[in-house]
Amino acid sequence: MALKSINPFTGKVIKTYPEYSDKKIESIIRATQSDWIRLKETSFKQRSVWMHNIAKSLYKEKYDLANLMVSEIGKPAADAVAEIEKCASVCEYYANNAEQFLEDEFIETEAQKSYISFQPIGIVLAIMPWNFPFWQVFRFVAPALMAGNAGILKHASNTTGCALAIERIVKQSGFPENCFNAIVISSSKLDKTIENPLIKAITLTGSTNAGKKVAALAGSLVKKTVLELGGSDPYIVLKDADIEMAAETCVNSRLINNGQSCIAAKRFIVEKDIAKEFIRLFKSKMEARKFGNPSNPQFHLGTMAREDLRDDLHKQVLASINQGAKCILGGYIPKEKGAFYPPTILTHVKKGNTAYQEEIFGPVAAIIIAKDEKEAIDIANDTSFGLGGALFTKNIKKGEKLAKEKLQAGSCFVNSFVKSDPRLPFGGINESGYGRELGVYGIKEFVNIKTVYIK
Known part of the structure; x- marks a missing residue:
């Protein structure tokens, strides 16, 4: 062989x-x-x-x-x-x-x-x-x-x-x-x-x-x-967050390594009071990220690692749509040659949906609306995974308490995307x-x- x-x-x-x-x-x-x-x-x-x-x-x-x-x-x-x-x-x-x-x-x-x-x-x-x-x-x-x-x-x-x-x-x-x-x-x-x-x-x-x-x-x-x-990292955006900064950080995390990262943001849990504005900003920033020849610095995204991985990702997107999610960006296999998949956003994601419960290993974002802070935490922890998680709030004291005591994961970040660092232990639960x-x-x-x- x-x-x-x-x-x-x-x-x-x-x-x-x-x-x-x-x-x-x-x-x-x-x-x-x-x-x-x-x-x-x-x-x-x-x-x-x-x-x-x-x-x-x-x-x-x-x-x-x-x-x-x-x-x-x-x-x-x-x-x-x-x-x-x-x-x-x-x-x-x-x-x-x-x-x-x-x-x-x-x-x-x-x-x-x-x-x-x-x-x-x-x-x-x-x-x-x-x-x-x-x-x-x-x-x-x-x-x-x-x-x-x-x-x-x-x-x-x-x-x-x-x-x-x-x-x-x-x-x-x-x-x-x-x-x-x-x-x-x-x-x-x-x-x-x-x-x-x-x-x-x-x-x-x-x-x-x-x-x-x-x-x-x-x-x-x-x-x-x-x-x-694996991981299905939740990123919680609370209503008192800097929404512009949160949207930019969330996009960066979701698209790192063409979305193929265990600790990339996967599920975006947003309080309903700011959901409309966050989705508008998030979509605008996702749209701006272009895919193409990975050797060309003008493109933010290259290909996925293999065509079969791209095809499996697309099946997850289609399954999520069939289960009630709405695709407001991307969600198709490009005509260009190569294992490309465009930045994709799914909204109206609910419990039981493929994008809610499975790891989505590619440039696909699942947005989930929470009625309040408590529900946002509950949704974040409603997963079989536990690698990383992040939350966004201007109240640093509250953010630290939630990250330390409420979010269930190996790494919890406040107002930043989850990343590995030689100085800090890394792993999951x-x-x-x-x-x-x-x-x-x-x-x-x-x-x-x-x-x-x-x-």
Whole structure:
């Protein structure tokens, strides 16, 4: 079997990659284990030098790497460059802070000395998606390697070029050559890889269904998992909000990465007193965002990553309309060649509607009207997901209280769109997953939190 990278703008095959054999995968895992034994004995100072080398390579090659994303998934060029720069920043962050994060923590007990030590556990398997093909990987690579772990990457089939580019950059940084490897396999070979006794833990970013399957297998083997899964992030616009700012921020969040982001705004819950004005502004700003050749900076949106994903999105839109939603913008498959889908707005979205309860992974906004603040919060929490959420209000004290105490999600933002930041833990609850990436909590997910007691 071979894996293909297909340009979603031109429809042409970029490259075909032969799938690795079971024998080759086993050999790679053994080599990774061997170099992990070397890596875990190195100092934080040495790892920091190597991690800074990775950051330097990313900055140096950012335009070439960005073009790779443009061709493999149709990401707009400016967004792709920004993604590479963000990857470099997370490498620098952990290079500078990992040693402090993993310092021994002394606890006073009746012992002469008692403390907590954070030790690497071995090879972590990373199962990564296509939508942010560099960022999703580097937010794992940077803390994992700085903690002294090794990594195996199973990337999405359509971003194999990105996977191999990441492997090359890590290998040329100075880290032991095989402490990080990409394996070119289809999902059908994942089970055997997870079952390999040298794989000690798994981190997955992807769909809820994929996460459930991996977690079930890993759990049967008593292997730890961290899951960052789907989301249907609610953005609440209260009647005392700065409506102009809220509309602009909501559009930016809904259309980030062509709408293909787990933490993009999905459901817009607006108090009825301001609904008419918000919808007017929101529609005007959505209309202004044009789609076209992702290499051309004049276009805000590129293609979706694959035509089948575009077609599935359109089916969700049509289903929502059949269930009573009204489409006031977009909602069609363009005549232009390529996996395009226009900015789309659905209004009159109600409970039970596809756009209300499912994750809509593309540039489609679902607007839901709430009679008051309490109903808005209830609607926001009426979901099986729990990745992120945002609310807009001029009353900062009230906004903070609602974000902290009422909104049920892993990340809650006030007067801003939800985003990941190397300094802050990131992850979800419920069917959006468990565990955390980034920040001090992210680097501690895959270490042995060891108690040392000396009497």
